[in-house]
Amino acid sequence: MQRRSRERVERILDACAELLDEVGSEGLTVTEVARRAGVPSGTVYQFFDGRLGLLRQLxxxxxxxxxxxxxxxxxxxxxxxxxxxxxxxxxxxxxxxxxxxxxxxxxxxxxxxxxxxxxxxxxxxxxxxxxxxxxxxxxxxxxxxxxxxxxxxxxxxxxxxxxxxxxxxxxxxxxxxxxxxxxxxxxxxxxxxxxxxxxxxxx
Missing domain, CATH: 1.10.357.10 (Tetracycline Repressor, domain 2)
Incomplete structure (x- = not known):
């Protein structure tokens, strides 16, 4: 479970990083990060405190x-x-x-x-x-x-x-x-x- 959770967190952060290069911080949304990472939006909120939490963790x-x-x-x-x-x-x-x-x-x-x-x-x-x-x-x-x-x-x-x-x-x-x-x-x-x-x- 812990390994799967870590892998999911890294996949979400990877998706966030890719999107930042494409749309910048102003255009970044949790919905689009979730779509790119292939997870429900609720999964992102499970691990991160929204958009700013994603950026801080990255x-x-x-x-x-x-x-x-x-x-x-x-x-x-x-x-x-x-x-x-x-x-x-x-x-x-x-x-x-x-x-x-x-x-x-x-x-x-x-x-x-x-x-x-x-x-x-x-x-x-x-x-x-x-x-x-x-x-x-x-x-x-x-x-x-x-x-x-x-x-x-x-x-x-x-x-x-x-x-x-x-x-x-x-x-x-x-x-x-x-x-x-x-x-x-x-x-x-x-x-x-x-x-x-x-x-x-x-x-």
Whole structure:
């Protein structure tokens, strides 16, 4: 039963991702997702809190895919620095945008039509979101990068700045404008180089 439920959830999310590439978030409906997935609409509501619940779960799935890609890159590049880590995040986000269905619409930026925010809030007092917390925890605990001062604000700002740069890169090109992608890599690398020079409290 659990395996069948997981398979059904993944099929629904796959259908949601495909439709996002075709109609965008504004045109997405639960009815059409259900039809594409070959399930009754009630089944979608059984697993998801409507349309926004679908988008949030898809964003979380995209985050897990990104973390998996970053783990592979970190394993292949021992001795990572914060500037290089920023470049790798840009590289993998761009690759995901090119090949992952729905990622062009449901990535990790904050600005959404109608004020929608796909990823849930984080748990830190500094106000980091789930992505900021997950990426920072991965960087320090798994990739071995040194702690940063005010880490969740630093990481949250980096995410939003990168999202703007990547969005600009893909506005005029299906594969992304290489020059704009490079500018975004340089921006994030320089930002993290500066952040890494600022010692955290008690260091």
């Amino acid at each position: 964003a979380l799935r995209h985050l897990e895919i990104l973390l998996g890609r970053l783990r592979a890159r970190a394993a292949a590049e021992p001795g990572l620095t914060w500037p290089r880590a920023g470049e790798i995040v840009i590289d993998e986000t761009v690759r995901m945008r090119r090949v992952i269905p729905g990622f062009t619409v449901v990535d990790f930026g904050e600005a959404r039509p109608g004020g929608e925010k796909y990823l849930p809030e984080g748990t830190t007092e500094a106000g980091g979101d789930i992505m900021a917390e997950s990426l920072y925890r991965f960087a320090v605990e798994e990739a071995g990068l040194p702690p940063l001062a005010d880490p969740y604000r630093v990481t949250s700002l980096a995410i939003q700045a990168a999202a703007v740069g990547i969005d600009l890169a893909f506005r005029t090109s299906r594969d992304g404008d290489p020059a704009m992608i490079e500018q975004t890599r340089r921006l994030l690398s320089a930002y993290f180089a500066d952040a890494a020079r600022r010692l955290p409290p008690g260091a």
